[in-house]
Amino acid sequence: GDSVTQMEGPVTLSEEAFLTINCTYTATGYPSLFWYVQYPGEGLQLLLKATKADDKGSNKGFEATYRKETTSFHLEKGSVQVSDSAVYFCALSNAGGTSYGKLTFGQGTILTVHP
Amino acid sequence: DADVTQTPRNRITKTGKRIMLECSQTKGHDRMYWYRQDPGLGLRLIYYSFDVKDINKGEISDGYSVSRQAQAKFSLSLESAIPNQTALYFCATSDPGQGGSQETQYFGPGTRLLVL
Numbered sequence: 001g002d003s004v005t006q007m008e009g010p011v012t013l014s015e016e017a018f019l020t021i022n023c024t025y026t027a028t029g030y031p032s033l034f035w036y037v038q039y040p041g042e043g044l045q046l047l048l049k050a051t052k053a054d055d056k057g058s059n060k061g062f063e064a065t066y067r068k069e070t071t072s073f074h075l076e077k078g079s080v081q082v083s084d085s086a087v088y089f090c091a092l093s094n095a096g097g098t099s100y101g102k103l104t105f106g107q108g109t110i111l112t113v114h115p
Numbered sequence: 116d117a118d119v120t121q122t123p124r125n126r127i128t129k130t131g132k133r134i135m136l137e138c139s140q141t142k143g144h145d146r147m148y149w150y151r152q153d154p155g156l157g158l159r160l161i162y163y164s165f166d167v168k169d170i171n172k173g174e175i176s177d178g179y180s181v182s183r184q185a186q187a188k189f190s191l192s193l194e195s196a197i198p199n200q201t202a203l204y205f206c207a208t209s210d211p212g213q214g215g216s217q218e219t220q221y222f223g224p225g226t227r228l229l230v231l
Contacts, residue, residue: 004157032217043119043205043222044158051217089157093218102148102173103220105157 002027006090006106013080013113021075021109023064023090031092033057033066033073034103038087047075047088080113087111118142119223121206127229128196136191136226138206146211147189148220149173149181152203161204164189165211196230203227 007022032051036044048057053068062077073090090106119140128134145166150158160173162181170181182190193200207220
């Protein structure tokens with residue numbers, strides 16, 4: 001079945017540092033890939049997505065590129081802020097068969113940014 | 116007002132009790148989902164509903180049941196709560212009009228459940 005693996009956390013950075021959170025996936029067919037973010041005390045919200053190979057999703061200074069050859073969708077930001085402290089989830093959605101419309105999540109990565 | 120609301124936000128109950136978690140949405144979406152979140156495990160799908168007459172089990176449905184009372188309402192029940200059902204529960208909605216696997220899911224704020 002489909003699966004998503006994220007880098008182990010937690011990740012602690014100083015403000016203005018570069019961020020990478022690794023995400024790799026296993027899926028049949030051509031899934032769509034997502035990054036969701038969960039701020040403290042809140043539900044998840046979509047950060048960015050990419051629906052086909054080589055697409056780049058971007059939002060709020062975050063970027064991720066859909067790499068089919070390496071089955072990866074790594075999240076990057078050039079300069080993090082304290083307000084980026086949250087839990088980040090990589091996820092995929094596959095249109096094939098019984099997976100249609102359902103999200104498969106990675107385990108989440110806790111990011112803490114210090115001033 | 117929030118598009119996806121969950122009640123209660125926090126609940127403490129005892130082993131063996133029946134409890135219901137409720138979800139309402141004003142987004143007009145046909146599809147609704149229930150997930151549970153456990154530390155280090157991400158979110159796992161409990162049940163999902165693609166319209167009022169369509170209910171499907173997710174990967175961890177044992178010990179849970181659901182009711183889709185209307186397009187806007189989707190309730191999750193624990194018939195006889197046990198301690199390992201202690202978790203954070205999220206409701207979500209999506210719109211199939213976005214096409215195929217591309218649809219974004221919109222999450223409620225969550226219900227934190229503690230089973231003693």
